Amino acid sequence: MSDQLRQPSPELFFETVNAYQRTATIKAALELDVFTAIGEGRRTIQALAARCETSERGMRILCDYLVILSFLTKVNGQYGLTQDSALFLDRRSEAYIGNATEFLLSPMIMDGFEDIVAAVRKGGTVIPEDGTVAPENPVWVKFARGMASMMALPAKLIAKFLDIGDGRNLKVLDIAASHGLFGIEIALLNPNAEVVALDWPNVLEVAKENAQNAGVSERYSTLEGSAFDVNYGNGYDIVLLTNFLHHFDPSTCEGLLKKVHASLAAGGRVVTLEMVANEDRVSPPIPASFSMIMLASTPRGDAYTFSELQRMFENTGFLHNELHQLPPTMQRIVISHK
Amino acid sequence: MSDQLRQPSPELFFETVNAYQRTATIKAALELDVFTAIGEGRRTIQALAARCETSERGMRILCDYLVILSFLTKVNGQYGLTQDSALFLDRRSEAYIGNATEFLLSPMIMDGFEDIVAAVRKGGTVIPEDGTVAPENPVWVKFARGMASMMALPAKLIAKFLDIGDGRNLKVLDIAASHGLFGIEIALLNPNAEVVALDWPNVLEVAKENAQNAGVSERYSTLEGSAFDVNYGNGYDIVLLTNFLHHFDPSTCEGLLKKVHASLAAGGRVVTLEMVANEDRVSPPIPASFSMIMLASTPRGDAYTFSELQRMFENTGFLHNELHQLPPTMQRIVISHK
Numbered sequence: 001m002s003d004q005l006r007q008p009s010p011e012l013f014f015e016t017v018n019a020y021q022r023t024a025t026i027k028a029a030l031e032l033d034v035f036t037a038i039g040e041g042r043r044t045i046q047a048l049a050a051r052c053e054t055s056e057r058g059m060r061i062l063c064d065y066l067v068i069l070s071f072l073t074k075v076n077g078q079y080g081l082t083q084d085s086a087l088f089l090d091r092r093s094e095a096y097i098g099n100a101t102e103f104l105l106s107p108m109i110m111d112g113f114e115d116i117v118a119a120v121r122k123g124g125t126v127i128p129e130d131g132t133v134a135p136e137n138p139v140w141v142k143f144a145r146g147m148a149s150m151m152a153l154p155a156k157l158i159a160k161f162l163d164i165g166d167g168r169n170l171k172v173l174d175i176a177a178s179h180g181l182f183g184i185e186i187a188l189l190n191p192n193a194e195v196v197a198l199d200w201p202n203v204l205e206v207a208k209e210n211a212q213n214a215g216v217s218e219r220y221s222t223l224e225g226s227a228f229d230v231n232y233g234n235g236y237d238i239v240l241l242t243n244f245l246h247h248f249d250p251s252t253c254e255g256l257l258k259k260v261h262a263s264l265a266a267g268g269r270v271v272t273l274e275m276v277a278n279e280d281r282v283s284p285p286i287p288a289s290f291s292m293i294m295l296a297s298t299p300r301g302d303a304y305t306f307s308e309l310q311r312m313f314e315n316t317g318f319l320h321n322e323l324h325q326l327p328p329t330m331q332r333i334v335i336s337h338k
Numbered sequence: 339m340s341d342q343l344r345q346p347s348p349e350l351f352f353e354t355v356n357a358y359q360r361t362a363t364i365k366a367a368l369e370l371d372v373f374t375a376i377g378e379g380r381r382t383i384q385a386l387a388a389r390c391e392t393s394e395r396g397m398r399i400l401c402d403y404l405v406i407l408s409f410l411t412k413v414n415g416q417y418g419l420t421q422d423s424a425l426f427l428d429r430r431s432e433a434y435i436g437n438a439t440e441f442l443l444s445p446m447i448m449d450g451f452e453d454i455v456a457a458v459r460k461g462g463t464v465i466p467e468d469g470t471v472a473p474e475n476p477v478w479v480k481f482a483r484g485m486a487s488m489m490a491l492p493a494k495l496i497a498k499f500l501d502i503g504d505g506r507n508l509k510v511l512d513i514a515a516s517h518g519l520f521g522i523e524i525a526l527l528n529p530n531a532e533v534v535a536l537d538w539p540n541v542l543e544v545a546k547e548n549a550q551n552a553g554v555s556e557r558y559s560t561l562e563g564s565a566f567d568v569n570y571g572n573g574y575d576i577v578l579l580t581n582f583l584h585h586f587d588p589s590t591c592e593g594l595l596k597k598v599h600a601s602l603a604a605g606g607r608v609v610t611l612e613m614v615a616n617e618d619r620v621s622p623p624i625p626a627s628f629s630m631i632m633l634a635s636t637p638r639g640d641a642y643t644f645s646e647l648q649r650m651f652e653n654t655g656f657l658h659n660e661l662h663q664l665p666p667t668m669q670r671i672v673i674s675h676k
Contacts, residue, residue: 007666008425010435010488011624012408014668016364017442021451021630022357028454055461060619061633061640062458067620068627070350074620087346097348104355113359116366120400123393150348281398282405282412286349289406292359295399302399328345330352 025065027105030089030098034062035071035081039090043078095153102146108132108139112296124299132297133247135226136200140178144199144206148179151242154329158271159185161324161333162238167192173263174198174240175227175256180207180220182240182273187216198223198230228256232263239264242273246290249300250312257316264338270313272334276323277303286330309334363403365443368427368436372400373409373419377428381416433491440484446470446477450634462637470635471585473564474538478516482544486517489580492667496609497523499662499671500576505530511601512536512578513565513594518545518558520578520611525554536561536568565594570601577602580611584628587638588650595654602676608651610672614661615641624668647672 029035037051049059063079066072071089073080081090088097103109111127112119118126125132132139164170164186170193174183177197184207187193195216197207201224211220223230227244239260245253260270275290282288287303294301304312306323313321318336326333367373375389387397401417404410409427411418419428426435441447449465450457456464463470470477502508502524508531512521515535522545525531533554535545539562549558561568565582577598583591598608613628620626625641632639642650644661651659656674664671 008422008433009666009668010422010426011668012422013364013426013435013438014442014488014624016360016407016409017439018631019360020358020362020448021627021634022354024358024451024454024634025630026351026354028458031455032458054458057461057638058458058633061629062454064619065627065630068623069354071354074618084346084348084350088348088351095346097351100351101355104352110358113362116362116400117369120366120370120392120396123395150352280412281402285406286352289359289403291399292363292403293356295396296359296362300395328347330347330349 022069023105025062025069026071027101029062029066029071030101032062033091034059034066035085035089035098036091038072038079038081039086039092043080045079048079095149097149099146100150103139103142104146106139106142108137108142109293109297112293116296119295124295125297127297130299133299133301136202138202140200140203141206144179144203148181148206148210151179151181154242154273154326154331155181155185157326157329158182158240158273158333159189161326162186162269162271164193164238165189170194170238171236171265172196172238172240173232173236174242175260176242176244177207177222177240178203178243180210182242182271183207183220184211184214184216186238187211187219188214194219194221196221196223196233196236198225198227198232200224200226228252228259232259234263235265236263237265237268239268239270240273241270245272245309245312246274246294246303247298247301249302250304250308252300253312254316257312257318261317261338266338268338270318270334270336270338272309272336273326273331274309274334275303275330276309276332276334277305279305279307281305284330287332306332306334360407361443363400363407364409365439367400367404367409368439370400371429372397372404373423373427373436374429376410376417376419377424377430381418383417386417433487435487437484438488441477441480442484444477444480446475447631447635450631454634457633462633463635465635468637471637471639474540476540478538478541479544482517482541486519486544486548489517489519492580492611492664492669493519493523495664495667496520496578496611496671497527499664500524500607500609502531502576503527508532508576509574509603510534510576510578511570511574512580513598514580514582515545515560515578516541516581518548520580520609521545521558522549522552522554524576525549525557526552532557532559534559534561534571534574536563536565536570538562538564566590566597570597572601573603574601575603575606577606577608578611579608583610583647583650584612584632584641585636585639587640588642588646590638591650592654595650595656599655599676604676606676608656608672608674610647610674611664611669612647612672613641613668614647614670614672615643617643617645619643622668625670644670644672
C-alpha cells in the first residue's frame with residue numbers, strides 16, 4: 001500500500017523501539033540450540049523443551065516469536081526450520097553461522113550503540129581509543145573465530161571468480177587476513193599459489209590454524225603488525241583487501257592503497273570485498289545501514305559507494321575498477337587493476 | 339519470492355542479530371529531535387546538523403539509516419517525513435508518541451531481555467520480585483506519563499464505540515487506570531458519566547492531573563491499591579480493563595473477573611483492551627510477539643487469544659463476548675456482557 005492510501009499507524013515506531021528484543025531472542029535461540037533441536041526432528045513444544053532443558057511455556061513463546069520473525073514455520077502446532085535456518089542456524093550444517101554472534105554481539109561492537117546521540121554529535125565512535133580500530137584490539141580475534149563461518153562462502157566465491165585455478169605461479173598478499181579464509185581458498189584452488197597473510201599477531205594464530213587445517217601451511221606465511229606500517233614486499237599478483245577499507249576515512253584508505261599499488265606486479269589486481277552502498281546511500285538496506293555500525297564503532301569509517309571507492313583507487317594510480325555482485329552474499333567486490 | 343525458489347541468504351540472521359541498533363538509533367533520533375527539525379522544513383544535512391547541534395557526518399549517517407528503516411524519505415539528497423513520522427514523531431504534532439520510549443525503553447522492561455535463556459528455562463521473568471507486576475512498581479508511573487500519548491487514540495475510539503454519548507447516567511470503573519485516559523474520554527463524551535479510577539497511589543496522581551486538565555475532576559474519583567485487593571463497590575455500567583489481563587495467568591485473571599462481575603449492574607459491560615493474538619499465536623505480528631515481552635517481564639503473563647479470553651469470561655459468569663478491531667491501533671477490544 002502506498003504511504004498516502006493507508007491509515008496512519010504507530011506500528012513501525014513500536015517495532016523499531018522494541019527491535020532490541022529480536023537481538024535478545026535470536027541470541028537465546030542459538031544458545032539453547034533450538035534450531036538444531038528442530039533440525040533433529042523435534043517439532044513439538046514438549047519435545048523441544050525436553051531437549052533444550054527449558055519450560056514448555058518459555059519454549060512455546062520463544063518458538064512462536066521465531067515464527068513471527070520468519071526463522072521457523074508452524075503448521076498444525078508443529079515447528080519446522082525455514083530453508084535458511086536449516087542451512088545457517090542448525091549447528092550440524094557445514095554452513096552454520098550462529099557463532100558470528102561472538103563478534104557481532106561482542107561488547108566492543110554493542111558498546112558503540114550505547115550512546116548514538118554522542119556519536120552523531122561527534123561524527124564518530126565515542127568508544128575510547130578509537131573503538132574497533134585500536135591496535136591489537138582483541139575484538140579481531142573474535143571476528144576471526146566467529147565470522148569465519150559467514151566468510152567461508154564469499155571466500156570460495158572470490159577464489160572462483162578470480163579464475164586462477166590453472167596452476168600458474170601466483171603471489172598473494174592478504175591484508176588484514178583475519179581467519180585467513182580468503183587467501184586459503186586461493187591456495188586450495190591453485191597449487192602454485194603462495195599466500196602472505198598480514199594481521200596482528202594474535203589474529204594470525206587463527207589464520208595459521210585454518211591454513212594448517214586446510215593443508216596449505218607450506219605455501220602460507222605471515223607478516224605481523226599494522227597494514228599501515230609493515231613493509232609488504234612486492235611482486236604480488238593479487239592483493240586481498242577484505243572488510244578493511246570501511247574502517248577508515250578516504251585519505252587514510254588512499255595512504256594504504258599507495259602502498260598496495262607499489263607492492264603489486266605489473267598487471268596485478270586488488271580484490272576489495274566491502275559492504276558497498278549504492279550511490280543513493282540508502283540501498284541495498286544491509287550494506288547501506290553498515291554506515292551506522294561504522295559511525296558507532298570507528299572514528300571515521302563508512303560503507304563506501306562504488307564511486308567513492310573508485311576515486312580512492314584512481315587517486316592512487318590504479319587503471320580501472322570493476323564492481324561485481326557476489327550473490328547470495330550481502331557484499332560486493334571491486335577488482336582494481338594496476 | 340517463495341522460500342523454495344530464492345537463494346539461501348544470511349540476511350535475516352544478520353539483520354535480526356543487529357536489530358538492537360534500530361532501537362538505539364530511533365531513540366537517538368528522538369532525543370536529537372530530528373523529526374521535528376525536518377517537520378520545521380530543514381531538509382538538508384547542513385541545516386539539520388546546525389539545528390540539532392551535531393556533526394554533518396553523523397547526521398548524514400543517522401538520516402540515511404532512518405530512510406532505510408522507512409521513517410524518512412530521501413529525494414535528491416533532501417530528507418522528508420513519512421506520513422507516520424509527521425503524525426507521531428514530530429514533537430509539534432498532537433499525536434506525538436516519542437515519549438513512549440520512557441516506558442518502552444525503561445530499565446525495568448529492557449532488563450527482562452538481558453537473559454532470555456533464563457526466562458525461557460524458567461517460563462517467566464527472571465527480574466527479581468515478579469518483574470513489572472511487583473506492587474507499586476514505579477515503572478507504572480513511567481507508563482502513565484510516557485504511554486498516554488499512544489493510548490489517546492484507543493481511548494477516544496473506545497469511548498465512541500461504546501455509544502454512551504446520549505447523556506444517560508453512567509457509572510464507570512477504570513481498573514489499573516494509569517494515565518486515566520480511558521475513563522476521562524468517556525466522561526468527556528457523556529456529561530453524566532461518573533468515573534472511579536483504581537491504581538497505585540503514585541500512578542493515580544497522573545490520572546488525577548489528566549482528569550483536571552480535561553475538566554472532568556468533579557466526576558472523577560479514585561480508589562488506591564491493588565485491583566486484586568481493593569473493594570470496587572458495585573452498580574457499574576462499564577468496567578474498563580485496559581492493558582491489564584496480559585500481566586497474569588488465566589486463573590489469576592479469573593479471580594479478578596469474578597470481582598468485576600460482582601461489581602457490575604445488570605446489563606453491565608466490561609471493555610477489555612488487549613494485544614490479542616490470533617488463534618495461531620503467530621499473528622498479527624505485533625500482538626502475537628507481545629507474548630515475548632510478557633515472558634521477559636512478568637512471571638506468567640501472556641498475549642491471550644480471543645478464545646482464551648472468552649473462556650476466562652465464561653468461567654466467571656459473563657453471558658457473551660464480542661471481539662472488535664480498533665483500527666488503526668495494534669490492539670483489539672473484547673466487550674463482555676453480564
